[in-house]
Structures are given as structure tokens and as C-alpha cells.
Amino acid sequence: METPAIRTENLTRTYRRVRRPGAAVPVDDRTPFLALDQVSLEVRPGELFGLLGPNGAGKTTLIKILTTLLAPTSGQAWVDGLNVTEHPELIRPRINMVSGGETSGYGILNVRENLWLFAQIYGVSNREAKQRIDRMLEVVGLTDKAGSRVSHLSTGQRQKMNFCRGFITDPKILFLDEPTLGLDVTAARSIRRFVREWLQERPSRTLLLTTHYMAEADELCDRLAIIDKGRVRACDTPGQLKRLAQKYPLFEIQLAPHDATTNFSDLERLPGVHQVTRSDTPSAIVLKISLWEESAIGSVVPQLVAQGGRILTLKKVEPTLEDAFIELVGHGLESNGNGEAK
Amino acid sequence: MKSSFELFWRAMLARMYPRVVGLVRIPSWVLQETILPLLSVSAFVLIYRAMGAPEEYIGFVILGGAMTAFWLNVLWSMGAHFYWERDSGNLELYIMSPASLMAILAGMALGGMIFTMLRASMILLVGIGVFEVRMMPSSWLALLSVFVLTLLALYGLGMMFASLFLLWGREASHLVNLLQEPVYLLSGTNFPVRVLPTAVASIAGIIPLTTGMDAMRQILFGSEGLWPLPVEIALLAVSVVVFIEIARRFLRYFERRAREQGRLSIRWQ
Numbered sequence: 001m002e003t004p005a006i007r008t009e010n011l012t013r014t015y016r017r018v019r020r021p022g023a024a025v026p027v028d029d030r031t032p033f034l035a036l037d038q039v040s041l042e043v044r045p046g047e048l049f050g051l052l053g054p055n056g057a058g059k060t061t062l063i064k065i066l067t068t069l070l071a072p073t074s075g076q077a078w079v080d081g082l083n084v085t086e087h088p089e090l091i092r093p094r095i096n097m098v099s100g101g102e103t104s105g106y107g108i109l110n111v112r113e114n115l116w117l118f119a120q121i122y123g124v125s126n127r128e129a130k131q132r133i134d135r136m137l138e139v140v141g142l143t144d145k146a147g148s149r150v151s152h153l154s155t156g157q158r159q160k161m162n163f164c165r166g167f168i169t170d171p172k173i174l175f176l177d178e179p180t181l182g183l184d185v186t187a188a189r190s191i192r193r194f195v196r197e198w199l200q201e202r203p204s205r206t207l208l209l210t211t212h213y214m215a216e217a218d219e220l221c222d223r224l225a226i227i228d229k230g231r232v233r234a235c236d237t238p239g240q241l242k243r244l245a246q247k248y249p250l251f252e253i254q255l256a257p258h259d260a261t262t263n264f265s266d267l268e269r270l271p272g273v274h275q276v277t278r279s280d281t282p283s284a285i286v287l288k289i290s291l292w293e294e295s296a297i298g299s300v301v302p303q304l305v306a307q308g309g310r311i312l313t314l315k316k317v318e319p320t321l322e323d324a325f326i327e328l329v330g331h332g333l334e335s336n337g338n339g340e341a342k
Numbered sequence: 343m344k345s346s347f348e349l350f351w352r353a354m355l356a357r358m359y360p361r362v363v364g365l366v367r368i369p370s371w372v373l374q375e376t377i378l379p380l381l382s383v384s385a386f387v388l389i390y391r392a393m394g395a396p397e398e399y400i401g402f403v404i405l406g407g408a409m410t411a412f413w414l415n416v417l418w419s420m421g422a423h424f425y426w427e428r429d430s431g432n433l434e435l436y437i438m439s440p441a442s443l444m445a446i447l448a449g450m451a452l453g454g455m456i457f458t459m460l461r462a463s464m465i466l467l468v469g470i471g472v473f474e475v476r477m478m479p480s481s482w483l484a485l486l487s488v489f490v491l492t493l494l495a496l497y498g499l500g501m502m503f504a505s506l507f508l509l510w511g512r513e514a515s516h517l518v519n520l521l522q523e524p525v526y527l528l529s530g531t532n533f534p535v536r537v538l539p540t541a542v543a544s545i546a547g548i549i550p551l552t553t554g555m556d557a558m559r560q561i562l563f564g565s566e567g568l569w570p571l572p573v574e575i576a577l578l579a580v581s582v583v584v585f586i587e588i589a590r591r592f593l594r595y596f597e598r599r600a601r602e603q604g605r606l607s608i609r610w611q
Contacts, residue, residue: 013604015604064604064607067438068437068438068601069434069437069438069601069606069607070601070604070606070607071598071601071602071604088601089440092438092439092440093440095438096438097438099431102431103430103431104430104431104432104435105430105432106360106432108360108363108364108367108368109359109360109363113359113363116356117356117357117359117360118356118435118439120352120353120355120356121349121352121353121356121357121435121436121439121440121441121445121446122439122440122441123348123349123352123353123440123441165435
């Protein structure tokens with residue numbers, strides 16, 4: 001049986017609450033803060049696995065444990081078959097991590113020198129380092145800044161440099177924590193394309209990605225774990241997760257507005273039709289028709305035409321990952337579940 | 343897989359690089375590191391001259407000024423520097439890498455030594471040129487050996503301090519602050535250390551700066567030392583092994599504790 005690239009078993013991490021002197025409400029209630037709660041996951045070699053969750057969900061804590069920066073409170077984790085607590089020194093040559101918004105590097109060095117420095121601590125030869133740096137700078141569009149001091153870079157350029165840092169050591173397992181945070185659309189798109197290509201170059205490579213961006217997760221990930229308040233709520237392919245969010249096939253039909261007087265409620269009496277909702281806009285009447293079974297759309301369309309409706313558009317509404325997230329977690333990515341907007 | 347030695351070497355040189363590059367790219371540091379330290383050294387020289395103290399005392403002050411530069415470098419550019427590395431996000435990248443923290447610290451030390459050598463050389467040159475201090479080493483080989491051993495022991499001590507910063511933040515800075523001034527006194531930076539009470543001087547001998555400077559004064563000025571020169575050289579050699587070994591163990595221990603407590607990547611603490 002193939003060794004999983006990453007495996008966790010009931011992984012739990014708590015943090016001691018910090019006393020804040022002078023705070024109106026005593027914060028130190030001696031109850032540890034639960035950042036990860038019994039997380040069990042398995043990532044296969046060659047997989048691009050995503051962790052999707054709001055701020056404070058536990059994504060970064062999980063990554064820190066897997067990258068040997070943090071010890072679990074209980075439970076176990078293995079990276080490339082090696083236990084993170086027992087063999088951190090054997091795991092480290094095989095991994096790398098890039099965090100969005102990180103401020104690492106030395107301002108006094110230029111981009112190329114910084115990348116060279118971080119290649120050296122992985123034992124990459126100078127020749128190899130140069131080749132990889134050149135390639136990566138081209139990927140992120142930073143070639144013209146190779147000789148610029150890091151202190152002179154913009155936040156986005158610095159983020160691109162850090163992205164390069166993760167790849168120049170050619171890790172077997174790479175952790176990307178919000179890699180496109182703060183990047184412009186074009187840069188984010190080229191980074192997403194590169195990530196896919198990088199994985200395809202060598203099937204043994206594995207990538208674990210955390211992101212806030214639903215579209216990014218949907219586009220990139222082979223499988224996703226939805227994580228909230230330290231717990232994994234669901235883990236599946238983006239397609240399967242989206243299907244979870246939609247119990248009934250849904251169609252949207254737009255009709256010409258002069259049919260406004262027509263009543264479409266009798267559509268619900270057709271066999272296979274579950275529910276019909278109508279909303280009027282200045283340019284069209286929009287019918288959302290959910291069906292018990294998809295084939296029922298075949299009887300809906302002739303009925304509409306028979307009632308004098310003039311169909312402008314007809315489309316099947318696919319659920320989004322956001323729909324799935326809300327269905328599973330009970331709130332969107334932008335709120336933390338306590339009614340507070342983030 | 344790279345050999346451990348090759349990885350250590352590469353990591354050490356890589357971490358040394360920003361410090362060396364800094365010398366060239368921020369030349370204003372040269373002024374700060376050479377002119378300012380001369381002021382305090384000059385003050386002591388003038389006091390001793392006004393008091394009519396033995397001429398070798400002027401040499402003590404010049405040598406003390408030069409060697410103190412290394413002590414400050416050990417405390418602030420190595421020990422406390424881990425704190426800065428953590429705040430800037432570099433520390434977690436070093437820890438996550440296959441390179442040992444010893445290699446990273448050795449790189450800091452090497453870069454720091456090159457940087458500090460400039461300051462120390464300037465003080466010596468001014469001492470010899472302006473204050474006409476006569477230094478006549480009885481043995482160049484002994485002088486070089488003592489100097490190298492002193493630096494190795496001193497930087498070993500610095501590695502020990504650095505390990506504390508893995509677990510503590512500002513608390514460790516206070517410790518460094520606390521150590522700075524007493525060491526000036528205990529190492530006899532500006533006076534012959536044998537004037538200290540025997541018990542105090544013996545304890546002070548644990549500090550490599552004390553033994554190292556005392557040995558160098560014996561070699562350079564033929565002055566009477568705390569212990570005979572061969573004993574001091576042996577003490578320094580033992581200090582090198584002991585401090586570096588303790589630093590290695592401390593680094594391993596404190597890294598494990600910091601991982602458990604989640605302090606490796608906490609910033610602004």
C-alpha cells in the first residue's frame with residue numbers, strides 16, 4: 001500500500017490563554033483554546049490537497065505541525081511516512097512552506113541573493129540554485145527585479161519572491177499557506193498555472209494549499225477539506241462537495257418581460273417538479289425551478305411555451321463551493337460563525 | 343542527499359553573507375563602529391595618563407576596548423539576534439530547513455567576527471598610532487592561539503544565549519542587558535583583573551573574555567596574570583568545548599520546548 005504523503009490521526013492542538021492585565025473581563029479562565037480538534041486526514045502522493053476555512057479555523061496551526069514548527073498536544077501526524085514529533089530532522093529536507101504575507105528575507109540583500117541564501121540552507125548547489133532562481137523569477141514575472149534590494153520591493157513583489165523561495169529547494173511536499181494573498185489577478189493566475197504544472201512535472205510531488213479564495217480552491221484542488229473551529233467538516237473532491245450543497249437539480253429560465261401577467265405556479269404540478277420561484281427584473285422574468293429529477297425539465301419547457309412564455313435563456317445552475325461551505329459550516333468564509341464579519 | 347558537513351558549510355556561509363554584504367552596502371556603519379568606541383577608550387587612556395598610571399595600563403585599555411567589541415557582538419548580534427530573526431519570519435524558515443541551528447549561528451558568528459574585527463582593528467591602530475602603546479608579543483603563535491580560542495569560547499557562549507531566545511522574547515533581552523555591564527567589570531576591560539579579590543577573579547575566569555584578555559596581556563605586555571599562561575590557554579580550550587557542547591544541547595532542548603509551547607513562530611512577544 002502506498003504511503004500517504006500526509007496523514008493525521010486525531011490531531012489536536014490547544015494553546016494556553018494569555019492573561020491580559022487590566023482587561024475588563026478576565027480572559028484567563030484556565031480553559032485552553034482549542035485550535036485543532038481531533039483532525040484526521042490523509043493526503044495521497046501527487047495530490048493537490050486544499051484546506052478551506054475562515055480565519056482562525058486552524059489551517060495554519062495544522063500546517064505548522066506538519067512543517068515541524070509546532071508540536072501537537074495529542075494525536076499524531078506523519079509527513080512522507082515520518083512522524084512529525086519523532087523525526088522532524090528527517091522530514092525537513094523533504095518539505096518547504098510559503099505563507100502569504102510573510103515578511104522573511106533580508107532587506108539588505110537583493111532578490112537573487114535572498115533566494116540563493118534560502119537555497120543554501122537546503123544544500124542546493126550554486127549552479128542548480130541559479131537555474132531554479134532564474135526559472136522561478138520568470139514564472140512570477142520578477143526577472144527585472146532580480147538585482148533589486150528586498151527593502152525596495154512592494155508587498156506584492158515580496159510575496160512573489162517568497163513564492164519562489166518555496167520552489168527553489170524542489171521539495172517533495174510543499175505547503176502553501178494563502179500563496180496568492182495580496183497578489184494582482186494576473187500574478188495570481190500565473191501562479192495557479194505554475195502550481196499545476198509543477199505537480200504534473202513529477203508525480204511524486206504533493207502540495208497542500210490553504211486558501212480563502214473559493215474559486216482558487218475549486219480550480220486547483222484535487223480534494224478539499226473544509227475546516228472550521230478546528231474541526232474538519234467535510235473532505236472530498238470539489239465536485240462532490242458542491243453536490244452536497246444541492247439536494248435538487250436547479251434550472252434558471254429567463255422569460256421575456258411582457259409575459260409578466262402569466263402565472264407560472266401551475267408548473268409545480270408537473271411531475272418531477274419540486275419548486276418554482278419567480279423574480280421579476282426590468283429586463284426579464286427569472287424562474288428558478290428545482291426538480292426532483294433532472295429529466296423533468298423536458299416537460300417544463302413545452303408547458304412554458306404553451307402558456308405563451310418566450311424563453312430568453314435556460315441554464316442549469318451549478319452549486320458553488322461557497323454554497324457547499326455554507327451548507328456544511330453554517331456560515332460563509334467572511335464571517336466567523338459568531339455573526340461577526342471578518 | 344547532501345552530506346551533513348556540506349550542508350553545515352553552505353548554511354554557515356549563507357547566513358554569514360548578509361553581515362558581510364552589510365559592511366559594503368551600508369558604509370555608515372563603519373563610522374559608527376569605529377569612531378564612537380574610540381571615544382570611551384580615549385577617555386580611559388586620558389584618565390590613566392593624568393593619574394600617571396603605569397604605561398602598560400594604557401595597553402590594557404586599548405586591548406580591552408578591542409576585545410569588548412567582540413563581547414558586544416556576541417550579546418547583541420548573535421544572542422539577541424534570534425529575537426529579530428523570529429520577528430522578521432526568518433527563524434521559522436531556518437528551523438523548518440534541514441540546516442542545523444548551530445550552522446546558522448556559526449554563520450552569524452563568522453559574519454559578526456569579520457564585522458567586529460574592523461572595529462577592534464581600528465581601536466588597536468589608534469591605540470598604537472595616537473597613544474603610542476607598545477605591544478611586543480613574546481610569541482606570535484601564542485597570541486594567535488589565545489585570540490582564536492577566546493573568540494571560539496566567546497561565540498560558544500553567544501550560541502548558548504541565542505538558544506534562550508528560542509523560548510523567550512523580551513525576557514531574554516533583559517538577561518543580555520544584565521550581563522553586559524557586569525562582564526565589563528569582571529573581565530577587567532579597563533584594569534588588570536588581578537586587582538579583583540581572588541574568589542571573584544576565579545569566578546570571573548569562567549568568562550572567556552577575562553581569561554583571554556589576561557592571557558593576551560601576559561603575551562603582549564609581559565604583565566603578571568591571574569594564572570600562568572599555559573593554564574589560561576588550557577582553560578580557554580576547555581571553555582570552547584564546554585560552551586559549544588552546552589550550546590548544542592541547549593539549542594536542541596529549547597527548540598523542542600519552543601515547539602511544544604508554540605513559541606517558534608510567535609512574533610512581537
